[in-house]
Amino acid sequence: MTKVYSRLVMILTTIFTVIPALAWADDETAEAVVENTISAGDTSFVLIAAALVMLMTLPGLALFYGGLSRKKNVLSTIMYSFFAMIVISIQWALYGYSLSFGPDVHHIIGSLDWIGLKNVGLDPNPDYSATIPHNAFMVFQMMFAVITPALISGAFAERMRFPAFLAFLVLWATFIYDPVAHWVWGVNGWLRNLGALDFAGGTVVHIISGVSGLVACIVLGKRKGHGSVPMLPHSLPFTVMGAALLWFGWFGFNAGSALGANGLAASAFVATHLATAAAALSWVVTEWIHHGKPTTLGAASGAVAGLVAITPACGFVEPMSAIIIGLIAGAACYLAVGVLKAKLRYDDSLDAFGVHGVGGTWGALATGLFATTAVNPAGSDGLFYGNPEQVVIQLIAIASSWAVAIVGTYIILKVVNVFIKLRATDEEQESGLDITQHGEDAYTDFVLSASMNSGFSGLKESSTVVKPMM
Amino acid sequence: MTKIECILRPGKLEDVKEAVNKYGIHGMTVTQVIGCGLQKGRTEVYRGAEYSINLLPKIKLEMVIPDEDVAEVLKIITNVARTGEIGDGKIFTYKIDNAIRIRTGEKGDEAI
Numbered sequence: 001m002t003k004v005y006s007r008l009v010m011i012l013t014t015i016f017t018v019i020p021a022l023a024w025a026d027d028e029t030a031e032a033v034v035e036n037t038i039s040a041g042d043t044s045f046v047l048i049a050a051a052l053v054m055l056m057t058l059p060g061l062a063l064f065y066g067g068l069s070r071k072k073n074v075l076s077t078i079m080y081s082f083f084a085m086i087v088i089s090i091q092w093a094l095y096g097y098s099l100s101f102g103p104d105v106h107h108i109i110g111s112l113d114w115i116g117l118k119n120v121g122l123d124p125n126p127d128y129s130a131t132i133p134h135n136a137f138m139v140f141q142m143m144f145a146v147i148t149p150a151l152i153s154g155a156f157a158e159r160m161r162f163p164a165f166l167a168f169l170v171l172w173a174t175f176i177y178d179p180v181a182h183w184v185w186g187v188n189g190w191l192r193n194l195g196a197l198d199f200a201g202g203t204v205v206h207i208i209s210g211v212s213g214l215v216a217c218i219v220l221g222k223r224k225g226h227g228s229v230p231m232l233p234h235s236l237p238f239t240v241m242g243a244a245l246l247w248f249g250w251f252g253f254n255a256g257s258a259l260g261a262n263g264l265a266a267s268a269f270v271a272t273h274l275a276t277a278a279a280a281l282s283w284v285v286t287e288w289i290h291h292g293k294p295t296t297l298g299a300a301s302g303a304v305a306g307l308v309a310i311t312p313a314c315g316f317v318e319p320m321s322a323i324i325i326g327l328i329a330g331a332a333c334y335l336a337v338g339v340l341k342a343k344l345r346y347d348d349s350l351d352a353f354g355v356h357g358v359g360g361t362w363g364a365l366a367t368g369l370f371a372t373t374a375v376n377p378a379g380s381d382g383l384f385y386g387n388p389e390q391v392v393i394q395l396i397a398i399a400s401s402w403a404v405a406i407v408g409t410y411i412i413l414k415v416v417n418v419f420i421k422l423r424a425t426d427e428e429q430e431s432g433l434d435i436t437q438h439g440e441d442a443y444t445d446f447v448l449s450a451s452m453n454s455g456f457s458g459l460k461e462s463s464t465v466v467k468p469m470m
Numbered sequence: 471m472t473k474i475e476c477i478l479r480p481g482k483l484e485d486v487k488e489a490v491n492k493y494g495i496h497g498m499t500v501t502q503v504i505g506c507g508l509q510k511g512r513t514e515v516y517r518g519a520e521y522s523i524n525l526l527p528k529i530k531l532e533m534v535i536p537d538e539d540v541a542e543v544l545k546i547i548t549n550v551a552r553t554g555e556i557g558d559g560k561i562f563t564y565k566i567d568n569a570i571r572i573r574t575g576e577k578g579d580e581a582i
Contacts, residue, residue, distance in 0.1 A: 232514070232516060232521065233516060287515070291515045293515060295515060297516055298517070301517060334518060337518060338517055338518015351517060
């Protein structure tokens with residue numbers, strides 16, 4: 001009996017000491033595996049790329065658009081980009097990332113399983129990026145979600161009221177950006193399953209922002225005085241600075257989309273740079289022939305057009321193809337902005353559609369023409385490499401992004417307008433949105449006399465209603 | 471006393487200032503202005519959209535001088551500011567009632 005007991009005790013002790021030890025061993029091997037899969041090089045590259053993409057919105061896009069607007073609207077134009085950064089960063093963490101990249105629901109949208117970044121931790125998510133922490137991927141994608149609605153603001157700048165902008169911003173990100181990002185990039189998204197190629201966001205970022213911009217500028221109507229009052233860019237040096245920062249940040253956008261410090265990233269980097277240079281060249285040459293002068297604004301605009309066009313293609317095409325894509329993008333966007341816009345008479349204030357809608361559409365199509373598996377084995381061959389089907393797939397992706405942008409933006413704007421008026425009144429536009437929406441003036445050099453309203457009495461007396469100066 | 475008000479090409483300001491200084495006139499007020507006259511505007515192009523800029527930048531120079539100097543100063547300004555092309559500007563003269571130096575209270579020619 002005692003023998004049996006002692007045996008039992010021995011067995012139990014062994015079990016209770018060995019099992020945890022085994023469990024430890026299990027943990028250790030699991031940790032070792034995780035440590036091995038996270039690559040320091042890839043992680044640092046993607047985090048730096050995320051910071052570069054952040055720079056594109058602020059100050060890049062803010063300066064680019066701010067310089068193109070008139071003096072009295074520069075701050076309101078900058079605030080559109082600033083608030084896209086502020087609001088969408090939070091929206092993305094709360095539920096935007098989950099809707100875009102969370103576990104698939106019927107190939108249309110991500111589920112809310114990752115709401116509040118639940119399950120988005122330090123371990124990699126091999127579905128998207130096996131070598132970097134999941135939250136590095138999340139924050140990189142966050143910067144894309146931020147810049148996309150900021151791009152739209154170029155179309156309605158100088159006339160959309162700030163409260164209406166905020167409502168539009170959140171609704172648009174939720175109902176348009178997040179689903180489309182899921183279609184194209186989410187695991188089991190229907191366009192991804194179809195085989196649509198979009199390396200860094202030609203459809204997701206540029207087509208839907210540009211097309212939504214076109215819809216927005218038509219729904220809001222022309223700016224007061226459009227066509228009779230001169231509406232010239234107030235600071236082209238700002239615009240050039242902004243364009244240069246966009247170009248710089250775009251290396252993070254495009255090369256960073258390789259999600260690793262590798263050959264594909266280098267290839268995307270080279271393609272991005274070449275297409276941009278080519279597009280700036282072709283925009284300037286086209287306008288030189290058409291109008292007789294090579295302009296600085298043309299060079300800046302052409303560069304951005306090239307960046308837009310190469311975005312979906314940069315991870316799939318060879319350097320010489322990138323140059324061709326850029327050359328066509330510069331001329332096409334110039335014609336869209338300089339000729340088409342004048343003919344169709346819509347008031348796309350800062351040419352969000354002309355550059356992003358047209359450039360993005362060309363880029364998405366060009367990806368179907370020039371893509372080659374020689375550059376990226378994970379991609380497909382395009383028409384020029386013997387696969388005409390890819391063009392059809394790209395056209396489906398283009399058509400569906402156009403459709404969702406047109407219908408979705410129209411509905412969102414109409415709904416917002418019921419609750420919050422979208423369009424600044426004629427008087428507000430004449431005084432400028434800086435004073436009427438934000439109560440400040442970018443260039444205070446003409447304020448010769450002002451009295452300080454101090455403390456609480458100031459709050460009472462200086463009611464923030466600003467009357468138009470007419 | 472006479473007030474001389476001239477509209478000049480912006481590039482001619484320094485020459486005119488130097489010439490009247492040399493003659494002995496030191497007080498003047500200069501303003502950046504825009505305006506139009508015989509000179510046609512210019513065309514600017516932004517992203518393929520042409521704008522005719524009709525009001526061109528000019529310099530307005532004002533000075534008040536003793537009557538006996540007027541003829542000579544007008545001659546100097548006309549000579550120095552002239553290029554012979556359209557857009558050289560104009561000179562206007564006005565009779566002035568009085569001038570007062572705020573610091574001392576001096577009046578008339580002494581104040582200018």
